[in-house]
Amino acid sequence: MLSGKLKKIFGHLDPNNPPIVCPIRDILSSVTDKWSILVLLFLGGHTKLRFNQLKSLIYGISSKSLSEKLKILEKDGYIVREDFLEVPIRVEYRLTSLGLSHLEQLIKIAEWASENMNTIIKNRVNNSHLS
Amino acid sequence: MLSGKLKKIFGHLDPNNPPIVCPIRDILSSVTDKWSILVLLFLGGHTKLRFNQLKSLIYGISSKSLSEKLKILEKDGYIVREDFLEVPIRVEYRLTSLGLSHLEQLIKIAEWASENMNTIIKNRVNNSHLS
DNA sequence: CGGCATCCGAGTAGATACTG
DNA sequence: CAGTATCTACTCGGATGCCG
Numbered sequence: 001m002l003s004g005k006l007k008k009i010f011g012h013l014d015p016n017n018p019p020i021v022c023p024i025r026d027i028l029s030s031v032t033d034k035w036s037i038l039v040l041l042f043l044g045g046h047t048k049l050r051f052n053q054l055k056s057l058i059y060g061i062s063s064k065s066l067s068e069k070l071k072i073l074e075k076d077g078y079i080v081r082e083d084f085l086e087v088p089i090r091v092e093y094r095l096t097s098l099g100l101s102h103l104e105q106l107i108k109i110a111e112w113a114s115e116n117m118n119t120i121i122k123n124r125v126n127n128s129h130l131s
Numbered sequence: 132m133l134s135g136k137l138k139k140i141f142g143h144l145d146p147n148n149p150p151i152v153c154p155i156r157d158i159l160s161s162v163t164d165k166w167s168i169l170v171l172l173f174l175g176g177h178t179k180l181r182f183n184q185l186k187s188l189i190y191g192i193s194s195k196s197l198s199e200k201l202k203i204l205e206k207d208g209y210i211v212r213e214d215f216l217e218v219p220i221r222v223e224y225r226l227t228s229l230g231l232s233h234l235e236q237l238i239k240i241a242e243w244a245s246e247n248m249n250t251i252i253k254n255r256v257n258n259s260h261l262s
Numbered sequence: 263c264g265g266c267a268t269c270c271g272a273g274t275a276g277a278t279a280c281t282g
Numbered sequence: 283c284a285g286t287a288t289c290t291a292c293t294c295g296g297a298t299g300c301c302g
Contacts, residue, residue, distance in 0.1 A: 006176040009241045023244035024172070025191075027251055029165035034156045037163070041155070045137040051264050060156075062296055067265060075261045077254035089263045089302085098250065105243050109236045110140045113154035119229065120158055123208035130206045182284050193276055198285060220282085220283045 031076065035061055035069045037106060040095070043079060044103040048094040078102060162207065166192055166200045168237060171226070174210060175234040179225040209233060 009023060021027070031037075038058045043049055049057070055066055070093060073079045078099035084090040095103060140154060152158070162171070169189045174180055180188070186197055201224060204210045209230035215221040226234060 005238060005242070006172065009172070009238075009245045021248060021252070023241060023248050024168050025165045027248045028168070028240070028244045032163040032165075032168070034160035034163075037155050037159070041137065041140070055264095063265065064267095064297090065295060068294095071261055075255055075258040076251050077258070083264095087263090087302090089265080091264060098247065098254075101247070102243065105236075105240045107136060107140075109159070109240065110154060111136070112233065112236050113159045114140045116229065116232070117152060117154050117158045120207050121152070123229075124206055127206040127208070130202055186284095194285060195277095195287095196275065199274090214284095218282095218283090220285085222284060 030072055031078065031102075033069075035065055036073060037110070039066075039069055039073060040078060040099060040103055040106055041110060043093060043095050043099070044107070048092045051091055051093070054093065073099075161203055162209065162233075164200075166196060167204060168241070170197075170200055170204060171209060171230060171234055171237055172241060174224060174226050174230070175238070179223045181221065181223055185224065204230075 031040075035058065038061075039054060042054060042057045046053075051066070051070075054070075055061060055063065058066070061069075070079065070081065074081050077096055079093050080096055082092045082094070084092070162168075166189065169192075170185060173185060173188045177184075182197070182201075185201075186192060186194065189197070201210065201212070205212050208227055210224050211227055213223045213225070215223070
């Protein structure tokens with residue numbers, strides 16, 4: 001039973017008195033989409049990256065989505081944007097200490113996903129009657 | 132530098148040869164939305180829960196969204212659904228061993244979010260000129 | 263180079279009502 | 283009780299084109 005931990009996480013568990021700020025809904029969920037996770041992982045692996053480097057590494061993302069995600073991550077304080085005021089433009093992104101600390105969790109969860117993905121793919125096939 | 136870990140996670144890092152299956156995009160991202168995380172956390176805290184119990188705990192979710200998320204989690208093998216074939220209907224959800232192992236990561240990340248949420252809320256205020 | 267503006271279609275969320 | 287059906291509103295993502 002981890003109701004103790006849950007209590008610590010949520011503050012309390014009474015649906016009739018929901019917390020003002022939920023750590024999952026209001027803090028975490030804005031950066032747990034696939035693009036944000038990939039941005040953070042790749043920045044962790046390269047210490048600093050330019051916009052188009054990120055865009056290449058995260059194959060499939062559009063400029064629009066990338067710049068939106070970068071803004072959210074910057075606003076929450078996971079990354080910093082450095083504009084070198086050069087021509088042509090040069091901008092670099094890097095993790096903050098908050099971002100680095102979050103990255104530790106992300107790496108563990110990514111490793112977990114990597115180790116278990118074959119199992120999950122099999123589950124999807126076996127459970128294709130659902131959905 | 133954690134390019135070693137990244138390589139282990141992604142298989143390789145060459146954007147010209149993207150992996151067929153990306154652990155983040157294709158495995159993780161379907162269960163990292165706020166509702167799925169909350170479902171898994173609450174199931175972890177209660178060992179088993181009925182549909183409407185979950186709905187009450189996860190204040191704000193609709194029946195429709197909850198049943199959709201439950202189906203995805205069941206299909207990927209994180210949870211099992213047990214129908215007791217009683218009248219009135221009784222259905223219970225519980226974590227599988229895969230779900231339990233995933234839960235360990237989730238708890239750590241939830242605790243991280245809980246510890247850092249005040250910092251992040253402050254960041255959002257200070258960076259409100261962005262966005 | 264590093265974006266932003268615009269448009270568009272697909273998917274999602276929520277409210278409400280209904281059912282075995 | 284545990285959902286499904288339906289409808290609407292809205293967001294999101296991708297594509298395209300442009301700009302300093």
